[in-house]
Amino acid sequence: MRTIAVVTGTRADYGLLRGLLRAIEDDPQLNLRLIVTGTHLSDAFGHTVAEIERDGFRIAASVPIWSGTDTPVAAAEDVGRALPGYAEALKEIDPDVVVVLGDRLEAFAVAAAATILSVPIAHIHGGELTEGAMDDALRHSITKMAYLHFTSTADHRRRVIQLGEDPERVFFHGAPIVDILDTFDVxxxxxxxxxxxxxxxxxxxxxxxxxxxxxxxxxxxxxxxxxxxxxxxxxxxxxxxxxxxxxxxxxxxxxxxxxxxxxxxxxxxxxxxxxxxxxxxxxxxxxxxxxxxxxxxxxxxxxxxxxxxxxxxxxxxxxxxxxxxxxxxxxxxxxxxxxxxxGPVTDHDSPFGAPGFAARTAATLRNAEIPRPPKKTFHDLEQGDDDER
Structure with missing residues (x-):
């Protein structure tokens, strides 16, 4: 049985991760350990940890991070103070892999702690661009710390490979939101x-x-x-x-x-x-x-x-x-x-893949080779490296 730690820090990423959490929980070969952090633990932002608890997920660790001050210096200090908390949680859980999503400071700090502890990282939504925020630098940094990559489009997969990641470890499983929109009860x-x-x-x-x-x-x-x-x-x-x-x-x-x-x-x-x-x-x-x-x-x-x-x-x-x-x-x-x-849009194409992100990702977390420490080499681009996986 593999122990899979999953980190959620906001109402937004929890919504995207919920289907994967269920798929991991339902897999007899996977052991889910959920780490809750960020605004989930803040009354000012709705104390959304309550939603997680209502959904019936057992929380393995809670790591407060934000001091309540929103200046750049305060954010940097908050991240620095959070690193020991994430490190202690990962040491206690001792997962085979830790799953992080996106590009927020919480995800970056968890990835840094995991890297120092030699815990393999699986990253969701790598290879994307958001040029109006500092998210790009954080996202691409997480990509370089991560061992497995689950991208939302084929183009994003190619970008992760451009960053030197082995195509064998980069998977176009689609966007989590596609699963949600395919099944949610309006x-x-x-x-x-x-x-x-x-x-x-x-x-x-x-x-x-x-x-x-x-x-x-x-x-x-x-x-x-x-x-x-x-x-x-x-x-x-x-x-x-x-x-x-x-x-x-x-x-x-x-x-x-x-x-x-x-x-x-x-x-x-x-x-x-x-x-x-x-x-x-x-x-x-x-x-x-x-x-x-x-x-x-x-x-x-x-x-x-x-x-x-x-x-x-x-x-x-x-x-x-x-x-x-x-x-x-x-x-x-x-x-x-x-x-x-x-009016409403009736004719639109989506580059974000077909439903099934959660099932495909859980299967990869179960079956992929995930060494510890997660040693990897820089992959130089060659013709044909953009094939889909």
Missing amino acids: MPPREVEEQFGIRLPEPTALVTFHPAIMDVAPASELVGELLGGLLAVDELHIVITGSNSDIGTEAVRERIARFVAEHPDRVDYVESFGQRAYLSAMRAASVVAGNSSSTVLEAPVLGVPSVLVGDRQKGRPIAASVEVPEPSAEAIADALRRRIAG
Whole structure:
């Protein structure tokens, strides 16, 4: 039996990992050990560890990381303080492999601790680009620390190989969200309204905005332009969800809180929907707006048009249903009007593979050779190295 540690630090990555957690839990040859960290443990961000507990997963270790201050220096200090906590958790669990997803500081810190302890790493969503944030540097660093790679598109697989990873250890298993969207039980709009005390009239914009320190403009300016553009669209109802814990989030959250208080007739706020309710609210919305990855991933797959603000997702595959206006209130308002007038998207292609990510990934975690220590050599590119696995 292999022991698989899986790390989750936010409501977003937990939603993507839930299917894989079930697949690992249901496999008699795999032993799941879940490490919970990041905003899951913060009351300010909705204490979303409660959702994990409601789902019935046993938590093997909880590692607090964030101090509550959102400056770059504070974030660096938080990561430094978190390393011993992650190291102790990994030492206690002693997994055969630790699974991390994405590019956040929590994932980077866990990967660093695992590397020092010679614990093999399996990385989900490597090879991607988000040029408006520091995520690229963190993501590619995790790729170089990881032994197994599960990419969401064939192009992302090729990028991981470009970084010197052996094609035999890089798998295009598709995006976790495809599994979720293929099977999730959509809530009726009225049920979402009643559960969260919000309104979902026609038209409604579902909005999420996260700060990104390498964006086209400071986050405090961008969120102001976004909110101004939303307000300029006559009769548009606005449902805003909570920002994450990235650097600069305090100013963004304060600006959104003022906006919500100033326009109670047109704006509702939900700190954290949880995945099923969030996707159900998205399905009911006329347009999705902001700079969350859901603007370019979930929304196009669900057929909901979206307006992407700023450079935070620059470099990701952008569907035809996603409009990227200039970062001004006027341009954002015009884009929102066009997307709403165009209605739902009925013809769209997805590069993110077929459903089955969780089953394919669990099988690879069970069957792949995973040495410890995870010694690897740099793979130089040769013709034909971009074949799919």
